[in-house]
Amino acid sequence: MQIQIYQRAHKQKVPFTPLNKDHVRLYVCGPTVYSTPHIGNARPAVVFDGFVRVLRAFYPKVTYVRNITDVDDKINTKAQQEGVDIDVIAERYTKCYHEDLAALGCLSPDVEPRATEHMPEMIAMISALIERGHAYESENHVCFSVPSFDDYGAVSGRDHNARKAGARVAVETYKQHEEDFVLWKPSTETEPGWDSPWGRGRPGWHIECSAMIEKHLGLPIDIHGGGGDLLFPHHENENAQGCCFREGKEYVKYWMHNGMVNVDDEKMSKSLGNILLVRDLLQKAPGEVVRLALLQTHYRQPLRWHEDTLHSAKQILDRAYRLLEQVDTRDIKEWGWSDVPSEIQAALCDDYNTPLAITHWQALCRALQKKETHTAEEVKALLATHHFLGVGQRPIRSWFRQAEQGKLDVESIEKLLAERDQARQIRDFEAADRIRDQLESQGILIEDSNGKTKWRHQ
């Protein structure tokens, strides 16, 4: 089995061969912490969480770094509005981000560096770029010189003419070339700033990623991931400064970009009022449902979120948990990638084709559902698949009975069920059905099976 990754630059899938097979290094662009995470923020986190699980199955050591951008003018604006320090804003939304991703079953990255904690590294990298003739100081700014890098445009597939035709913003006076981008910019007294050889200021957008990659992973790295909206200019610029810092050598071997999330075929935007916050979705469904909904679309495709999205994912997981209720997992202590059915392995390796993997997983569930007893191999196959998809991790009882959802307490429910049982015994089905309807109106569903009555939350 060989992992394949789609490379936009080559417009095809290519085999993944790490720079060092003993240590795979991966960096993913994390959030700018100025607002509550929405489903678009969650998608790359879930996708790369899952993909890293697969990488770990193949390589002895994988280091996954995902940053927190806590220097940004949006944070500054928010802090000013509230009259607080930028740390307050950054801390608040970093906490939100962590909470929401944990609910989605995302494991923590190995390192989660913050821009504010890497000013010396950024300043050192900018200085090196100036020394090597790829950046210049001008009007208290430091700019990267795009003409100094021949391969500019290769990452996003935009040649000079394409970029020039698209440009529509007036060129600032401090730039030597219209495409040059800012590495360091001056701060006013009221803006957050750090001392530097070029005066008190703050970094431009792109430099933090390169500096933090160099520090925590060492350049070059195997995989750099992020949302498709970051392809240009962010990743193009990162690549330019990163390659030039390395004096022309490679910066990133494989780029991976996830598609955007659209709501009812429209982009999420504040003006449309259709921003789907992760925490709002978590009010409607367990985190694994949201996770599965995100993985049901291939990571590179745009994801169409709509009314039935959660319902559909919930049905699949309900089924999976019903199966888990029947499967005896007590004696199964260890399982791993080799226990994952080969067709699911193949799908996950084929440019992380989760929708196909999920289809095969459903087939596996159905096959096991039909059997009275299960072999150790079958149970391992199920548990291993669940781990790599990041589903089926909840205790079964809590899946079907969620305390926070209950309008009725357990005692009342069981009292009503006892009454219903009595009614059924004397064949007073009208009374029995009345109780069932009453429970259903409270979100309690019941199932009579094998002479017993089970109940669960909707």
Next chain:
RNA sequence: GGCUGGAUGGCAGAGUGGUUAUGCAGCGGCCUGCAAAGCCGUGGACGCCGGUUCGACUCCGGCUCCAGCCUCCA
């Protein structure tokens, strides 16, 4: 306007030059006091127009619509 990507049945969504994707929803059946769950079966699709081909949803071209980006905005 430019660049990039997308368009598959009611909905979501893989894949393929000729043969059932799959799930949700629907319909029929088994089971059940009735349901639910489970099982069995079933209808339904490849944006539009051309071209290549014995044959295209799949390859090529044009068009339409949608999305992302177009430099200090993540």
